[in-house]
Each structure stands twice: as structure tokens, then as C-alpha cells.
Amino acid sequence: MSEGELPGRPEAPGGTDFGRLEAALGEALLALGLGPQSAPGMRETPERTAKALDSFFSGLRTDPEVYLEETFPGGTGDPVVLRDIPLYSMCEHHLVPFVGRAHVGYVPDRRVLGLSEIAGVVEAYARRPQLQERLTAQVADLLFEPLGSKGSFVVIEAEQLCMTMRGAQKPGTLTVTRAARGVYAQDASLREEFTRLLGR
Secondary structure (H helix, E strand, C coil): CCCCCCCCCCCCCCCCCHHHHHHHHHHHHHHCCCCCCCCHHHCCHHHHHHHHHHHHCHHHHCCHHHHHCCEEECCCCCCEEEEEEEEEEEECCCCEEEEEEEEEEEECCCEEECHHHHHHHHHHHHCCEECHHHHHHHHHHHCCCCCCCCEEEEEEEEEEHHHHHCCCCCCCCCEEEEEEEEHHHHCHHHHHHHHHHCCC
16 A cells, blocks of 8 residues: 555445454453443443444545536636535544544536535545545545546645644644645635635
């Protein structure tokens, strides 16, 4: 696997192997001294956690390019910007969430993408083990050449709970990442306009 490449999809047929996952989670809890005898309220925690992880990582079973399959004629060459798309992902280093908002813009070239599809692209990439930097680049890349747009610009602002709950323990700290492609990479005035539309 090359640097920056996502891990492959689950090998278990049909996706998550719940039996194996629940057993592993049960062993992890036992290793922490949290067996059913010491914590009766956690008796069903492995099952509940397995279902939660399956949801958190559902993007591993989704090809984000499916959201590009249907576009519509139109577009005047002016930017389209969606701001404040809620974002929930899991840091691949500690499997702890990072939570925030994505701001996504692109400049159509004769074809436009449905607004819900743009949010779907963000969701599909976010629901997998991630790095915020990679997530930002992936969304920008997909909305540029694969979409056939003139350019894309993505800004993500998120709180990394691995920094809040452990390590530096600085709650409220936001990490801001950005990625510009095409005309957005070439034209500073377009980037400034994007920032103004965000109310910054």
C-alpha cells in the first residue's frame, strides 16, 4: 500500500464480520479489566460497538464516484459553494473521532452536480479511517477532474478528539485544512471570494 492510500475494503463477504469483531472487542474489554463480572452493564457492549463501528466505517463499502453518475446540464461558469456540511470521521491513528464542518466549492463546466451528491461525497470519504488532510484532498480531487469541473476548493474545520481527550488535551482547538484544484489553485481572487462566502 503506497503512502496516502486508503486501506482496502473488508475482506469478509458482504462487509463486516460481526462475529469476529464482537469477539475481538470482548477480548479488548477483558484486557482492560472490564469483563461482564466487573461491569455488568457492559455485557452487550461488544455487540453494540461492533454495530457502531460498522456504521462509522460504512464509507469503506461506498465508492464516492457513484455520486458523480448523474449530472445536469447548466452552470454559468460561476462557483457553487456549500458551506457548513456536518462532518464526522475517525482518525486512523487512534480510532477516535474528529468532528467539524466541510466547506466545498467547485466551478461547473457545462454540467452541474446535485447539491445532496456533494454532501454524499464528503460523507463517503469521511466514514472510513481517515486523516483530515487526506479527506480534504480526496473531496477536492473528485470534484475536479472526475467531475469535469474547472476547479474545486475544499476547506475543513474540525476538532480532533485525539488532541482533546489525550495528548495535548486542548479542547476547542480546530484544525483547518484546505485543498485547491484547477482555477481555484490558479486564481487568488476566487479563493478570496470563497472565504468571503464563508463569512470569514
